[in-house]
Amino acid sequence: MTTTSNTNDESLRQEVKAWLAENWTQDISKELLNEQIYWEVSAARKNWLKKVVEARWAVPSWPEEWHGRAIANEQASIIEREFAKVRAPGAGQDRNNLWANTLLAQGQQGLKEKLIGPLLRSEVNMCLLYSEPGAGSDLAGIRTRADKQGDHYLVNGQKVWTSGAATAEYGMLVARTNWDVPKHQGISFFFCPMKQSGIEVRPLKQITNESHFNEVFITDATVPAENILGAPGMGWQVLNMALAYERSSMGEGARGPRSGVKQTNKEEPLINLAREASRLDEPHLRQQIAQAIAYKKLNALNTARAKADLSQGTSSSIMSLGKLAMSRILHEEGRLRTEILGAESLLEGADHPRAEDANFLSLNAYFTSIGGGTDQVQRNIIGERVLGLPKEPEVDKTIAFRDVRTS
Amino acid sequence: MNTLSSEERNALKDSVSKLMSDASTEAEVRRVMETAQGFDSDLWRALSEMGVIGLITDEKFGGSGVGPMELEAVMEETGAALLCSPLLASGVIAAELLQALGDETLNADLMPRVATGETIASAVITGDKGCWTESGVDISATAFEGGWQLEGRGNYVLHAQNADVLIVIANTESGLAAYTVDPSDDAVQIEALPTLDRTLRIASVRFSGAGAKQINATRPVWEAVSQALNLALVALAGEQAGGAKKVLDFTVEYAKTRIQFGRQIGSFQAIKHMAADLLVETESAISAARHAASSLADPSSHTHEAISLAAFACADAFVRTAADGVQMHGGIAFTWEHPAHLYLKRARANAQLFGSSDFHRENYLKALGG
Structure with missing residues (x-):
């Protein structure tokens, strides 16, 4: 145990507490906590994040030159906990800011100076240019090309499942820079400027009747050479690092119901729904409700244990389980809400909020079980990287990518 | 109750793990599970020396006086090794039941022996229903010549066939009460039951007017x-x-x-x-x-x-x-x-x-x- 650092820990805790007490005022917290925006950042939130970054609470484990305090993860988590206690956003970005973490680890000095600050303050909008129509689960099979021309790359191809593409200033892009080596070795990773004529964004309509995703058509778009992350041909390694950040955050939360009708009590939503439907006394439903709530609770306990392991300095394999667990939780909750409602679940729309919520949750569960790597890919990853099981033989592993078979 | 630091708890867990890998190997489990007793006396003594049997027993009764977190950590190791022993029956359930009932005179006499494993205690709680709820209690006690007599059958009793003392929950005219019973009493019939899991020991216990001492419970039984x-x-x-x-x-x-x-x-x-x-x-x-x-x-x-x-x-x-x-x-x-x-x-x-x-x-x- 670190008895020497305990006094430091306590003074740090008091420092965060005092700062929050002074800055996280009732007015600010009220405004930010009542926001119902998922896909953009309000001016109030940007102002708040600016303060958090200036006070060096956003990325405390990072070096001081990048807005950090160069303290251990264990101490950084003290700050995160104090922020969480009062539900103030902006802390813990050294753990969960996908864009800033990737850039800090792999970017060139000039690009870091230009973008790290704005990313931490959410002043720059970002999107992911990973998947393609021909490269979903087999992400290393991308065919978008980036060809070096003097001080920039010329990019051509098509990306899909890009949320926020229309408002983004930059996209994290993977593109093929070498077609004469096996598929994993010819990929490079870029911060691609989105506001240019070579980028065309078209919304995709989802099974939920919403359009949060886009297709992105890239025709002779240019990317400055200094916007490459990692060395040319090392993009797969950069991508894997970025994907790990993305997946770990997907295990921690997901969207809830969208009807906007707020439950007035603090009861578990499934218990509440069954009570409203006068079905809480049915034993087979009670069993399923208890089990569904248990899945959720167990995942929360796993996440807490993983974080405790991390703060004690041992890495935890449990973190990688969260996304798979979360997709079961969401599918099960959607299914069970539907079962509780019975025929009422045939309906939709604002006049039928309970059915709307059940159906939305059932359909949107695929966002988690497919997006960011399907459950099946996730099981491969857990099997191979956590349990150490051997990979399936890969027929395209060693041949030049231009010779690989496509559908 | 003392809660150990996580380092101390891990050290305890490691030493149990080591004992298990030495003395509760698969070959040993297979040997012991085919014996009538169903546990190995040497290993039981080793567990005693390590303080595992008296883990949750208060220090004033000779136990280690630690809590549920330490017990859980130890059980992860014994579970992994399929340990065959009356640890759960005697060191956990009977010991905790005696502590919870709070009869200081009885506990001062009995618990030190239970904590070392020298005495094996087993609690008779459920009857043929096997449901471990208050309604599952199937034994009745009546006052008799200044003492008590028990009638009825307890079932699914862990290690009753190895017990030196039984702690029995029974219904009386004035509600639930707890008793100690000497299993060698002629009016106590213990039948060892065959189990699918051969590492387990379970028995039914029939009381036919068996003599019993009421435990002086300081709280509802x-x-x-x-x-x-x-x-x-x-x-x-x-x-x-x-x-x-x-x-x-x-x-x-x-x-x-x-x-x-x-x-x-x-x-x-x-x-x-x-x-x-x-x-x-x-x-x-x-x-x-x-x-x-x-x-x-x-x-x-x-x-x-x-x-x-x-x-x-x-x-x-x-x-x-x-x-x-x-x-x-x-x-x-x-x-x-x-x-x-x-x-x-x-x-x-x-x-x-x-x-x-x-x-x-x-x-x-x-x-x-x-």
């Missing part, structure tokens, strides 16, 4: 029983989590070495995906068991919720892991020589002790306010 059962559930959850992890470990190892179709079978997604799902189950069980233990150690927390959750989550995880483990091995695990069936049987037995998963799921929902 069922409250004391509940406290003992809660600790038993935490211990069992630890055992189940440890057992599940062990099965997953040796199943994954097998999947890396078994070759079919010219490949390790673990390279097939059919196997790999089962293993990934079992890892979710197993890690969840470990989280649930430890959470229940820390919750029981902290009186201000939602103890019922945490224990009910662990009770069904750990039971189901162990059964599923052991069952899928057999399937993933294929034919080899259908043989008696392979250890997979020992874990499957332990998992199935554990899942029925102190209430089924359905029972605990129902309790969980109630604890959540549903």
Whole structure:
């Protein structure tokens, strides 16, 4: 145990507490906590994040030159906990800011100076240019090309499942820079400027009747050479690092119901729904409700244990389980809400909020079980990287990518 | 009650783990499970010297005086090793029941011997219903010549055939009461029952006018029983989590070495995906068991919720892991020589002790306010 650092820990805790007490005022917290925006950042939130970054609470484990305090993860988590206690956003970005973490680890000095600050303050909008129509689960099979021309790359191809593409200033892009080596070795990773004529964004309509995703058509778009992350041909390694950040955050939360009708009590939503439907006394439903709530609770306990392991300095394999667990939780909750409602679940729309919520949750569960790597890919990853099981033989592993078979 | 630091707790866990790998090997488990006694006296003494039998017994009665978190940690190790012993029956349930009942005179005499393992105590709680609720008590006590007499049958009593003293819960005209009974009394008939899980020892106990001493309980008797059962559930959850992890470990190892179709079978997604799902189950069980233990150690927390959750989550995880483990091995695990069936049987037995998963799921929902 670190008895020497305990006094430091306590003074740090008091420092965060005092700062929050002074800055996280009732007015600010009220405004930010009542926001119902998922896909953009309000001016109030940007102002708040600016303060958090200036006070060096956003990325405390990072070096001081990048807005950090160069303290251990264990101490950084003290700050995160104090922020969480009062539900103030902006802390813990050294753990969960996908864009800033990737850039800090792999970017060139000039690009870091230009973008790290704005990313931490959410002043720059970002999107992911990973998947393609021909490269979903087999992400290393991308065919978008980036060809070096003097001080920039010329990019051509098509990306899909890009949320926020229309408002983004930059996209994290993977593109093929070498077609004469096996598929994993010819990929490079870029911060691609989105506001240019070579980028065309078209919304995709989802099974939920919403359009949060886009297709992105890239025709002779240019990317400055200094916007490459990692060395040319090392993009797969950069991508894997970025994907790990993305997946770990997907295990921690997901969207809830969208009807906007707020439950007035603090009861578990499934218990509440069954009570409203006068079905809480049915034993087979009670069993399923208890089990569904248990899945959720167990995942929360796993996440807490993983974080405790991390703060004690041992890495935890449990973190990688969260996304798979979360997709079961969401599918099960959607299914069970539907079962509780019975025929009422045939309906939709604002006049039928309970059915709307059940159906939305059932359909949107695929966002988690497919997006960011399907459950099946996730099981491969857990099997191979956590349990150490051997990979399936890969027929395209060693041949030049231009010779690989496509559908 | 003292709670150890996590370093001290890990050290305790490690020393138990080492003892298990020396003295509760698969060969030993197989030998001991075929004996009438069902546990090894030398190993029982070693557990005593390590302070494991008296782990949760108060220091004033010669125990280690630690709490549920330490017990859970130890049980993860004994569960992984399929330890055959009256630890749960005597060192956990009977000891905690005696402490909860609070008869200081009795405890001063009896508990030091239970804490060292010199005396094996076993609690008779449920009858033929096997439901471990107040309504399951099937023994009645009547006052007789200044003492008490018991009539009726207790069932599914852990290690009753090895017990030196029985702690019996019985109905009286004025409600539930607790008694000590000498099992060698002629009016006590103990029948050892054959069990699917041969590492377990269970008996039925018939009382036909057996003499009994009433325990001077300082609180409602069922409250004391509940406290003992809660600790038993935490211990069992630890055992189940440890057992599940062990099965997953040796199943994954097998999947890396078994070759079919010219490949390790673990390279097939059919196997790999089962293993990934079992890892979710197993890690969840470990989280649930430890959470229940820390919750029981902290009186201000939602103890019922945490224990009910662990009770069904750990039971189901162990059964599923052991069952899928057999399937993933294929034919080899259908043989008696392979250890997979020992874990499957332990998992199935554990899942029925102190209430089924359905029972605990129902309790969980109630604890959540549903």
